[in-house]
Amino acid sequence: MHQQAMWKPAWLEALSTEKFFVACSFHEHAKKNEKNICCLDCCTSICPHCVSTHRVHRLLQVRRYVYHDVVRLEDLEKLIDCSGVQSYTINSSKVVFLKKRPQNRQFKGSGNICTSCDRSLQEPYFYCSLDCKVEYILRKKKDLSAYLRPCKTLQLGPDFFIPHDADDETTQSTLVDVDEPMGSSDSDNLSIPYTNFVRKKRSGPYICARSANRVSDDDMATNMSRRKGVPQRSPLC
Numbered sequence: 001m002h003q004q005a006m007w008k009p010a011w012l013e014a015l016s017t018e019k020f021f022v023a024c025s026f027h028e029h030a031k032k033n034e035k036n037i038c039c040l041d042c043c044t045s046i047c048p049h050c051v052s053t054h055r056v057h058r059l060l061q062v063r064r065y066v067y068h069d070v071v072r073l074e075d076l077e078k079l080i081d082c083s084g085v086q087s088y089t090i091n092s093s094k095v096v097f098l099k100k101r102p103q104n105r106q107f108k109g110s111g112n113i114c115t116s117c118d119r120s121l122q123e124p125y126f127y128c129s130l131d132c133k134v135e136y137i138l139r140k141k142k143d144l145s146a147y148l149r150p151c152k153t154l155q156l157g158p159d160f161f162i163p164h165d166a167d168d169e170t171t172q173s174t175l176v177d178v179d180e181p182m183g184s185s186d187s188d189n190l191s192i193p194y195t196n197f198v199r200k201k202r203s204g205p206y207i208c209a210r211s212a213n214r215v216s217d218d219d220m221a222t223n224m225s226r227r228k229g230v231p232q233r234s235p236l237c
Contacts, residue, residue, distance in 0.1 A: 008134065008144050011040035011058075012080070015098055016131055018045040020062045020069050026050065032163050036062050040079075040154065048162050058154035063095060070095040076130070078154060081147040085133050086125035097129035 020035055024047035027033040035045040041057040051059065060079075063070050065088065073087050073094040087094040103119050112121040116132035127133040137144055156162075 008138065009148065010043045011038070012134065012144075014038060014040070014043040014045075015060075015071075016134075018043075020045050021064055023047075024050065030163070032161075036064075037156070038062055048160075051156070051162050058151065059156050060154060061156055061160060062098070063090070065090055065095060065097075068101055069098045071098055071130075075154065077149075078151045079149055080130070080144075081149065082130065082133070084126040085130060086121050086128055099131050100129055 024033045024035050027049040033047045035047045037046045038060045039054045039057050085096045087096050100117050114128040115136045119128040
């Protein structure tokens with residue numbers, strides 16, 4: 001009976017124990033393969049490439065703030081009562097920390113402190129993270145059922161970027177096909193006559209190496225003397 005009283009849902013245990021922002025073992029060679037999503041039905045962390053196989057599951061996006069995992073308060077409130085947990089604002093969205101954060105020095109002064117880890121808090125709050133609140137409730141009341149909320153569907157926000165596996169094929173199909181072999185130089189594939197290509201920068205003449213043979217030695221000497229000549233100062237009045 002005591003073990004049943006200390007029970008908490010598996011998805012809540014996954015939020016506390018799963019490692020986020022590490023490379024996904026199923027997509028280790030893909031780009032953007034950091035696991036920043038928690039599948040609440042599978043109780044595991046997944047990367048954006050795994051979303052296609054978890055579309056019908058409840059998905060919770062995990063963000064990173066000062067090297068710690070945070071979740072948007074609006075999403076977490078659909079699953080559990082987060083009252084008393086101190087929230088922070090990131091990009092106009094309120095977030096809460098998932099796990100305990102170690103505190104280097106002991107808090108000295110007046111104000112609220114976390115009931116589980118003694119971290120200093122702002123006035124209306126009593127917990128610095130979701131883990132701290134869950135630990136306090138289980139220690140004092142031994143039951144979380146009054147704080148859990150029924151949630152059958154939970155999807156990622158519309159601004160969440162989901163990479164597609166077909167991106168590489170699209171990138172390759174946009175390349176221009178040329179008749180020359182791959183080993184040919186870039187100058188062979190240019191359709192613009194390169195002999196008239198001259199690049200100018202600031203006031204001095206900068207001439208491309210392709211047309212450098214057309215510049216005479218006298219012109220080059222004149223240009224160098226103009227640049228490196230002794231500056232003339234105006235007479236004092």
